[in-house]
Every structure is written in structure tokens, then in C-alpha cells.
Amino acid sequence: MPGKLKVKIVAGRHLPVMDRASDLTDAFVEVKFGNTTFKTDVYHKSLNPQWNSEWFKFEVDDEDLQDEPLQITVLDHDTYSANDAIGKVYIDIDPLLYTEAATVISGWFPIYDTIHGIRGEISVIVKVDLFNDLNRFRQSSCGVKFFCTTSIPKSYRAVVIHGFVEELVVNEDPEYQWIDRIRTPRASNEARQRLISLMSGELQRKIGLKVLEMRGNAVVGYLQCFDLEGESGLVVRAIGTACTLDKLSNPASLAPACNSPCKDIKEAPFIEDLNPNTHSSGPSTPLKNQTYSFSPSKSFSRQSSSSDTDLSLTPKTGMGSGSAGKDGGTFKTLLRQQTQSALEQREFPFFTLTSFPYGFLVHVGGVVSARSVKLLDRIHNPDEPETRDAWWAEIRQEIKSHARALGCHAVVGYSESTSICEEVCILSASGTAAVLNPKFLQESAADCCLDQRTEESSPTACSFCHIPYDELNMPFPAHLTYCYSCRKQKVPDVLFTTIDLPRDALVIGKGCLIQARLCRLKKKSQAEANATVISSLLPFMEYELHTQLMNKLKLKGMNALFGLRIQITVGESMLLGLASATGVYLSALPTPGGIQISGKTPSDGSNEQHMSHMQKKKK
Numbered sequence: 257m258p259g260k261l262k263v264k265i266v267a268g269r270h271l272p273v274m275d276r277a278s279d280l281t282d283a284f285v286e287v288k289f290g291n292t293t294f295k296t297d298v299y300h301k302s303l304n305p306q307w308n309s310e311w312f313k314f315e316v317d318d319e320d321l322q323d324e325p326l327q328i329t330v331l332d333h334d335t336y337s338a339n340d341a342i343g344k345v346y347i348d349i350d351p352l353l354y355t356e357a358a359t360v361i362s363g364w365f366p367i368y369d370t371i372h373g374i375r376g377e378i379s380v381i382v383k384v385d386l387f388n389d390l391n392r393f394r395q396s397s398c399g400v401k402f403f404c405t406t407s408i409p410k411s412y413r414a415v416v417i418h419g420f421v422e423e424l425v426v427n428e429d430p431e432y433q434w435i436d437r438i439r440t441p442r443a444s445n446e447a448r449q450r451l452i453s454l455m456s457g458e459l460q461r462k463i464g465l466k467v468l469e470m471r472g473n474a475v476v477g478y479l480q481c482f483d484l485e486g487e488s489g490l491v492v493r494a495i496g497t498a499c500t501l502d503k504l505s506n507p508a509s510l511a512p513a514c515n516s517p518c519k520d521i522k523e524a525p526f527i528e529d530l531n532p533n534t535h536s537s538g539p540s541t542p543l544k545n546q547t548y549s550f551s552p553s554k555s556f557s558r559q560s561s562s563s564d565t566d567l568s569l570t571p572k573t574g575m576g577s578g579s580a581g582k583d584g585g586t587f588k589t590l591l592r593q594q595t596q597s598a599l600e601q602r603e604f605p606f607f608t609l610t611s612f613p614y615g616f617l618v619h620v621g622g623v624v625s626a627r628s629v630k631l632l633d634r635i636h637n638p639d640e641p642e643t644r645d646a647w648w649a650e651i652r653q654e655i656k657s658h659a660r661a662l663g664c665h666a667v668v669g670y671s672e673s674t675s676i677c678e679e680v681c682i683l684s685a686s687g688t689a690a691v692l693n694p695k696f697l698q699e700s701a702a703d704c705c706l707d708q709r710t711e712e713s714s715p716t717a718c719s720f721c722h723i724p725y726d727e728l729n730m731p732f733p734a735h736l737t738y739c740y741s742c743r744k745q746k747v748p749d750v751l752f753t754t755i756d757l758p759r760d761a762l763v764i765g766k767g768c769l770i771q772a773r774l775c776r777l778k779k780k781s782q783a784e785a786n787a788t789v790i791s792s793l794l795p796f797m798e799y800e801l802h803t804q805l806m807n808k809l810k811l812k813g814m815n816a817l818f819g820l821r822i823q824i825t826v827g828e829s830m831l832l833g834l835a836s837a838t839g840v841y842l843s844a845l846p847t848p849g850g851i852q853i854s855g856k857t858p859s860d861g862s863n864e865q866h867m868s869h870m871q872k873k874k875k
Contacts, residue, residue, distance in 0.1 A: 258318045259316055259317065259318045259320075261326070261382070263381070265379075265380060266309075266379035267304070268285075270376040278301055281302065281332050282332055284296050285329065285331075322350055322397065322458075322464075323461060325346045326349055329343075342369065343372075343376070345367060349382070354401060360382065363380070370449065399473065401474040402478045403478060406609050406669075407476070413502045413504055416499065418472045419605060421466045421496050422463075422648070425491070425492045426644065427490050429485070429489055432487050460480075472500050474499045474500070476501075477609045479608060483681075484676065485681070488635055491641075495671075496608055605659075607669075610668070612668070612755075613696065617720045618690075618693055619723070620721070621663060621691070622748075624662070625655070627683065628647065629794070630681045631679055632679045651683055652685065655686075659687075662689040663724040663725030663726060667689055669754035670686070671685070671687065672685045675824055677827055686820075687754055691724045721748075722747060723745070736748060736749075737749070739844050750815050752837075753819075757840065763843065764842075764843050767814075768812060769837075772805050773835075774804070778790065778830065797831060798833070809839050815845040815847070816839070816845060821835070
């Protein structure tokens, strides 16, 4: 056997009263892993039992160690009737399966009951001994680390960022099984709880196998979601970015591997109107002659709605750039070609990271998004994942097409979400189109040319703002000006992104929350009619949300949004849209234009006077 799991039950405390006569409890514990169950002795008449059991040993495959949770059930012993359940504890064994991880989990765990909530605590010690596995057909992915953080952890260095990994697992929801009509609510809840835990472990193991196939050892930006589809089933899906990470021997002495929040403030002379031909209306109050560089948890880039992108304008190479004219250089062309070649090997060049190592981002194109409305009752085989996989493949392919229309070959800050109401499901995906540095995508792809042209390849603080698309063949209407920092490349008038603000970005002033909210009523209808109504409303809702964001951004005197998140929720009679981001003033972009306030009845003198007063107050 490739693994041995050992469990010891030490003690319990603060257990509930189960015997009304004595106001005490006769507690014992069942320890279950897979199909094997052990029991402790009954500790009579105590709310703080001391079991100090022997070591319960389970010999299992490492595949089971990843899939199965350790179940610890605390019960009250009854002599003449069935034992009463006090609560359960589920322990994930996966953290013990890493080669450099601790080999023991110990401590006090809350005992949870699905009906009554937390009912005391239990002290447990768990150990895992792994043996060498010589089976080349093994189906486990032990040793692959999972990080929910969307940046490279500080104690690690990213050797290679391989790319996008995803998986989806489907099963029948216990809440909708026929047996649910005759079993107790507690039994039904525990069946669903156990199934969710099993599916989560299976999903993580399958993603780990994909990472091993890509020769990686970690998943960063891991996002796991549960879709409760009712009678159609229970879906667990996850996405992440496969990486090869190296442990840093002394992280404190080295530069940070990612743009984590930084307290240091960089000062630079305030850059006033560098291009006199550029139209801009600055604030009447003079700004402090300093430019601050900081890293909030959200980031920004040029907005491009997926529904408005004209794919006929896409350059055949997807690499057109109107900003490479002045120093466009053979090197930049070679850099783009190498990056494109590295990413063409991937079906979906997506990255769930929002913070990146220095130099990873070359250019940012803007926000790309896609939405689709599906009917769950149209799934021919609800127990199989093929239909849902096809749905998400369509969404991802659309995102990829929009990124190419912006002259970009990758999507960063990528995320997926769903909203389900009865049989209608809205699938949403969004990210930021970008041009990446190939140095981080393959171990030796660009080493030769990067070493020769280190100075030219090093990105400037404003390079991510430069447009990646062709100025003469733009995919959408935009007002372009020369960069206010380097005065060499073209930049848009505003940037919308889903990523974090790059660590070296020059920012004037402080950032603030920008949020847009929208509600739309819809008629109650069923099946296809309901889906048609929702499909017709979605493009207008997204357009209005972006319009609100743009107006609020101008009111704040800012020109960029970072960390943009748009959530669409569907109900029986209403659609709700919520968009949130962090607004900042990037010194590389032009000063945001002013807003003209107008009323609905321009002939009304009092109304004109009120509008004029509001306009002056705004200034």
C-alpha cells in the first residue's frame, strides 16, 4: 500500500447535554475513512470526555487519500435505543501529502451538526506515512500544491507559468433523490455534505494530474465553485494557473516575487500636460507635485465589452500594434512572435492570476467578457459532464476571440461564474486581454535574445498602458494620445482591467471604490421564453453598468479601473447587476474629461438654473 493513515482521538470538550436525567453525555467517537470504521470506548457521564484512544490505522491508496475525507462522528451512547448523533468533523488529508509539508495535523476541531450547528470541540491527531509508489499508471497527484491566492506566494519563486487548468465533476444531488422523501433531514444534509467533500477531493486530484502532465508542481489562483442545479445534479468545477514554483531559502532577503501590497511610496515629479495637442480638462484644484506608486488589491485596463467587439477587425496574426512604430524595433517583433508561439500550444491561453512577477505583463488591451444563457432541462445526460464542458468551451473560445481582436494573445485575471434560477443558468466569464513576456512561459524560450537585449526588454512603468492593437485598425472607437510618461507610445483615454495594479505603476493621489448597480424587472415565464427574455436584457444591462462606471470614474477625476468584477444574478422576476472596481489616476493616461450635466426639460428656466448650479458645484 502506498499510504498509511493513523488517527488518534484524544479528548472532547463543551459537549451538549444528551441525557436529561443526569445533564451529562455518554460520548464515543466513530472514525471512518473509505469503507473502514473504528470506534472508541464510551466515556460515561461527562461533557468533557478524555478518550486517549489507541492509534487507528488505515492502509489505503494515495488516490483515496486525495479523494476521501476523514470522517469523525461523535455520538451519545444509548443502551435501549439508537445512538444519538452529536455532530461530525470532516478533515482533509491533502495538506499532509506534500513532500515538504508537515506529517501531522493535530488540534481542536469544532463538532458540527447540520441541524443544531456547532456542538463542542474534539482533539484529534492525524498522521500520514507515504511509501514510494512505483506504479506508472497511478491516478494520484500527490505533491501538487494548491494556492487560492491570485499572486505567486511570497515564499516561492515562479520558474515557469505554464497556463490554464480546469476540471468539472458532476453527480446526482442527494437532496433530489427518491430516498430523500423517507430519510431524516439530518441524514439528507450529511449525505450532501459528504458528497460535496468527495467531489471536491476528486476534482482537486484531477486538476493535479493535469498539472503533472504540464510538468508543473503547483496551482496558483485556484478557484472552486459549486453549481446547485436542482434535479439536473450537483456540479463542482474549478480553474487555476499551473506553475512550477521554487521554494526560496531566505524570502526576506530577496525581492518579492509578485506585486503584493507595498507600503513604500515612490515619488516622481508630477507630469503636467506633456502633449499640448491632446484635449484634456484637468481639475481646478492643483494636485500635489508627486506621483505615488502603490499596489492595491484591484487593478485596471481599457474596457472592451465582448458583445461590442467586431471580430472582422482582428488582425490575422493577432499581434498588430500601432504603438511599436517609433522604437518598434525588431526585438519587440521577435518578443511577440516567441510569446505567441509559446501560447499557441495551449488551447486557452488564460491565467487566473491578478498579480504578476515584474516584467510578466508587456501590454494590457482591456476587459473581455462573454455570457451565455442555458436551459438545464435541455441536458440530455445530466450525470455526464460533456454538455457542461461544451458550454464552457464555447464561452472560453469567445473570450479568446475577443482577446485576439484586441491584438493580444493571452487573458489574465480570468474568472468564471454562474447564476442559476430554476431551469435557467447564466454562464459568465471575464478577464483582461494582454501581451505577455515569453520568459515566464517556457524555461528557455527567450533566454538568448533577452540576455542580449536586457535593457530594451525591461518594461517601463508605463509600458502596460500602451495599446497592443493596431492604431489604424482599431477594434472599437477610442481616443488615443501619446503616453504622458514616455511620450513615445500611444495610450487610450481610459483603462478597464480585472487585474491588480502593477507594482511599478505611477499613480497620482489615492484610489477609491467605484461601484455600479442595476436592477431590471422581467416577466415571470418558463423554460425557453424565460431564457429568451434574459438573453435580450443582458447586453443592455452590461452596457449600462459600464456607462455608470465610466461616469463615476470621471466624477472622481480618475482614468483607470482595476480589479473589475461584474456579477449578474437572475431571479424569478428580476435581474440584478453589480460592478465593483478600484479607481485610480494613472499618470501615463490623459486627464479625464469633464461631465456636462443636462436636464430633460431644457426650456424650463428654473431647471436650467438648477443644472447650472450643479455644474458649478461639480467643478
